[in-house]
Amino acid sequence: MFESLNLKKEAFGLDVSDLSLKIAKLKKSGDDLKLESFGCEKIDQGIIKEGEIKDQKKLAEIIKKSLKNACGKKIKTKYVVASLPEEKTFLQVIKMPALSEEELKSAVFYEAENYIPMSINDVYLDFQPVASSNVCSCGAVEENQEILIAAIPKKIADDYSSCLKLAGLEPIAFEVESQAISRAIIKEKLEDPVAILDLGESRTIFVVFCGGSIRFTASIPISGYLFKKIIAQDLGVDMEKAETLIARYGIKERMRIRIKEEVGAEITKGEIFQALIPPLIDMVQQVKKYMDFYQSPSCQVMSKKIKKIKKLIICGGGASLKGLENLLSLELKSDVEIAAPWIGIANKQNPDMPMEKSLKYATALGLARRALNEE
Numbered sequence: 001m002f003e004s005l006n007l008k009k010e011a012f013g014l015d016v017s018d019l020s021l022k023i024a025k026l027k028k029s030g031d032d033l034k035l036e037s038f039g040c041e042k043i044d045q046g047i048i049k050e051g052e053i054k055d056q057k058k059l060a061e062i063i064k065k066s067l068k069n070a071c072g073k074k075i076k077t078k079y080v081v082a083s084l085p086e087e088k089t090f091l092q093v094i095k096m097p098a099l100s101e102e103e104l105k106s107a108v109f110y111e112a113e114n115y116i117p118m119s120i121n122d123v124y125l126d127f128q129p130v131a132s133s134n135v136c137s138c139g140a141v142e143e144n145q146e147i148l149i150a151a152i153p154k155k156i157a158d159d160y161s162s163c164l165k166l167a168g169l170e171p172i173a174f175e176v177e178s179q180a181i182s183r184a185i186i187k188e189k190l191e192d193p194v195a196i197l198d199l200g201e202s203r204t205i206f207v208v209f210c211g212g213s214i215r216f217t218a219s220i221p222i223s224g225y226l227f228k229k230i231i232a233q234d235l236g237v238d239m240e241k242a243e244t245l246i247a248r249y250g251i252k253e254r255m256r257i258r259i260k261e262e263v264g265a266e267i268t269k270g271e272i273f274q275a276l277i278p279p280l281i282d283m284v285q286q287v288k289k290y291m292d293f294y295q296s297p298s299c300q301v302m303s304k305k306i307k308k309i310k311k312l313i314i315c316g317g318g319a320s321l322k323g324l325e326n327l328l329s330l331e332l333k334s335d336v337e338i339a340a341p342w343i344g345i346a347n348k349q350n351p352d353m354p355m356e357k358s359l360k361y362a363t364a365l366g367l368a369r370r371a372l373n374e375e
Helices: 056-069 101-112 154-166 177-185 224-235 239-249 271-294 324-332 355-371
Strands: 012-016 020-029 032-042 079-084 090-097 123-137 140-153 170-176 190-199 204-211 213-220 311-315 335-338
Touching: 012 177, 012 355, 020 056, 020 355, 032 056, 032 355, 056 154, 079 154, 079 177, 079 355, 090 101, 090 213, 101 123, 101 140, 123 154, 140 154, 140 170, 140 213, 154 170, 170 177, 170 355, 177 190, 177 204, 177 213, 177 311, 177 355, 190 271, 204 271, 213 271, 224 239, 224 271, 239 271, 271 324, 311 324, 311 355, 324 335
Parallel strands: 012 079, 079 170, 190 311, 311 335
Antiparallel strands: 012 020, 020 032, 090 140, 123 140, 190 204, 204 213
16 A cells, blocks of 8 residues: 555565664565564654654654664665554545446545545545455345555655655655554464554554454554553663563563662562553453454444454564463453464574564564565
8 A cells, every 4th residue: 555656676664653663674585585684773752753753854864773773684775665653544444336446446535535534635545455245235236345445644644755765765655554564464364353462662553354454453552661661660760671670570470579689679479560450451441442343233334244353463562571462361351372473484594583572573574575565
């Protein structure tokens, strides 16, 4: 979606969020893919706020720095497939009559006005067919098809495009985060829906994927940064130490951690877990709400029977939080598994990118696959 040039050019993936950016470049090697380059840079607070770029010049400098510091092979191409912020994008699966490709181009733009909560003149709109099916209406069989529409305010997309060009790059396509994530971790057509939870540094993205497409998305204001902030405040440590504690101990309760000599305090059994209970409860409740909504008749208007979500896949940096997988499985009463962004990628030559680290590169890897036309 949101293509601007031909995707046959050599390109890399660039995932930009409020607090960090990640780079990934893949190369085809026979039937396999190899990770050629990757990198991560922090973004200072205020440069991007809730998906809106506030300082293009500073962000462009960080992008340049990330390219210079990238691990692996030096990135020489200027062409990039970049992410667009989920919270600023509108995605919806709509029902349309079965039409030819040319007829769809005009019909979708007309129909989209009934769904998009903003003026059609103020957004960039793209779409892709999802599926077609026969449904019964007033006793007659009618040919219908599902169309995934995506819309983003022109100002948001234009700002990202301008910033990339300021950094000396040429965007050949933009893609919503949920689309890139789905491409990275879903490798087959699924008859039953699965949910994806991407727990990132600045926000959490909830996605339902079924068939060969996204069916539903939502942005949840819970993040890895919020976890660190809470631990720092509750335990009286700085953000760097809070990050270390979360990574080392997670939310498992069966522990007694003595770090008095390190931070001047003693963490007793389950103290990190206790501190994170409020945001964890909030996240679980919101995931339950969105799962219930998707499984309601009003959401699955084209289904002959309600399709239940079979499992939840977690990714993002927060997915490596020890104990999170078990907590979500218990609270949601659902199968929960950690994503595998490395499927189909030979990474033996990249010891600096273990599986745990790759979880926060899911979006970047999905964008990198897009750059190779790896749908």
